Amino acid sequence: MENKMGVGIIGCGNILNQYVKGCRAFEVLEIVSCADINHEKAAVAAEKYAIPQVYSVEDLLSDPHVDIILNLTVPNVHAEVNQATIAAGKHVYSEKPLATERQAGYLTLSAAEEKRVRVGCAPDTFLGGGLQTCRKLLDDGWIGQPVGATAFMMSRGPESWHPNPNFFYQPGGGPLFDMAPYYLTTLIQLLGPISRVAGADRISFPERIATSNKRFGDRINVEVATHSTALLNFSAGPIGVLITSFDIVASELPRIEIYGSEGTLSVPDPNFFGGIIRIRRAGAEEWQEIPLTHSSSVGRGIGLADMAQAIRTGREHRANGEVAYHVLDVMEAIGESSSQECHINIQSSCSRSAPLPLGLLPGRLDG
Numbered sequence: 043m044e045n046k047m048g049v050g051i052i053g054c055g056n057i058l059n060q061y062v063k064g065c066r067a068f069e070v071l072e073i074v075s076c077a078d079i080n081h082e083k084a085a086v087a088a089e090k091y092a093i094p095q096v097y098s099v100e101d102l103l104s105d106p107h108v109d110i111i112l113n114l115t116v117p118n119v120h121a122e123v124n125q126a127t128i129a130a131g132k133h134v135y136s137e138k139p140l141a142t143e144r145q146a147g148y149l150t151l152s153a154a155e156e157k158r159v160r161v162g163c164a165p166d167t168f169l170g171g172g173l174q175t176c177r178k179l180l181d182d183g184w185i186g187q188p189v190g191a192t193a194f195m196m197s198r199g200p201e202s203w204h205p206n207p208n209f210f211y212q213p214g215g216g217p218l219f220d221m222a223p224y225y226l227t228t229l230i231q232l233l234g235p236i237s238r239v240a241g242a243d244r245i246s247f248p249e250r251i252a253t254s255n256k257r258f259g260d261r262i263n264v265e266v267a268t269h270s271t272a273l274l275n276f277s278a279g280p281i282g283v284l285i286t287s288f289d290i291v292a293s294e295l296p297r298i299e300i301y302g303s304e305g306t307l308s309v310p311d312p313n314f315f316g317g318i319i320r321i322r323r324a325g326a327e328e329w330q331e332i333p334l335t336h337s338s339s340v341g342r343g344i345g346l347a348d349m350a351q352a353i354r355t356g357r358e359h360r361a362n363g364e365v366a367y368h369v370l371d372v373m374e375a376i377g378e379s380s381s382q383e384c385h386i387n388i389q390s391s392c393s394r395s396a397p398l399p400l401g402l403l404p405g406r407l408d409g
């Protein structure tokens with residue numbers, strides 16, 4: 043395909059594997075080079091995934107074959123890498139969160155506007171068949187007018203499996219900044235932007251002990267809240283509850299439910315691209331499983347492919363900086379509400395991204 047866009051990857055850690063596979067499913071993307079602050083990791087990744095060039099971060103940013111940087115670094119350097127990319131005149135697609143503070147997120151978006159480059163940001167799971175089907179059901183009125191929503195991410199934390207768990211307990215981590223992007227992005231894509239929040243959070247365990255193979259017994263100092271509860275007022279009227287936690291041993295709560303005037307929609311885990319969708323309409327005696335309207339055989343990287351395709355055709359891309367900044371604004375406000383013991387009005391807003399067309403061929407994003 044002549045219209046391929048060159049992708050340079052910065053950050054060759056745990057999630058790289060999923061992105062390489064996900065990106066290679068789309069004709070518009072070609073992974074041309076990679077870099078990591080730990081050069082050895084980049085070299086090993088290049089060998090393992092047959093990535094043609096390994097560079098230092100600086101040299102990658104000046105590689106003329108790279109159109110878009112895929113930023114897979116840890117959260118507290120996302121903004122720095124995103125801004126260096128923009129300064130180099132390249133488009134950037136970042137892992138979430140967009141930044142660890144509003145100000146850095148704002149500077150990223152304004153720099154991109156000035157340089158006329160695009161900013162994309164994970165999560166892109168809302169482009170999978172599971173959440174696109176939920177979007178269609180809502181838009182087609184299957185549960186009537188949305189009234190409220192609940193979203194629960196209850197876990198005991200990632201130190202039992204992640205090879206480098208420290209960043210989850212540093213600023214930019216915690217269950218809110220690590221996992222709420224999936225939940226908030228989904229809620230915002232389904233119900234629209236959020237206008238006000240109230241939050242309460244705590245650090246339940248000031249020290250954690252890693253139990254993954256490589257890090258067994260390592261002590262991790264906890265610097266951020268690990269149990270967070272929020273009330274969300276959506277601009278269009280519905281009211282949501284969000285709990286994200288790394289402090290819960292077990293839970294039977296659902297992931298996400300949307301309550302409407304005519305029924306309830308059970309939304310699958312927003313960390314994945316597929317899942318089971320169920321609906322129970324007023325008068326029905328049972329829940330009904332709904333077949334997916336879009337493919338769930340996609341993975342991390344679909345948002346980047348959509349951005350590349352959008353750059354080629356001049357349309358808007360879906361996993362965009364505006365939504366990611368709104369999510370960041372809401373997350374920061376939840377923490378502020380907890381420490382200031384008051385509601386916080388959200389200054390930013392965003393539009394819901396266009397739904398994906400029906401009947402797309404594999405590897406394509408425009409009908």
Ligand SMILES: NC(=O)c1ccc[n+]([C@@H]2O[C@H](COP(=O)([O-])OP(=O)(O)OC[C@H]3O[C@@H](n4cnc5c(N)ncnc54)[C@H](O)[C@@H]3O)[C@@H](O)[C@H]2O)c1
Pocket residue numbers: 052053054055056057058077078079080083099114115116117119123137138139206220
């Ligand atoms: N691991 C997962 O399951 C998962 C899932 C979804 C999203 N994510 C997100 O992906 C991102 C990366 O996560 P991960 O699990 O791969 O982390 P990781 O720690 O395994 O990898 C991060 C890599 O970034 C490199 N790095 C750090 N600072 C850098 C810098 N300034 N310049 C260049 N390279 C730098 C590190 O050396 C490391 O190789 C995070 O934002 C995380 O939230 C991870």
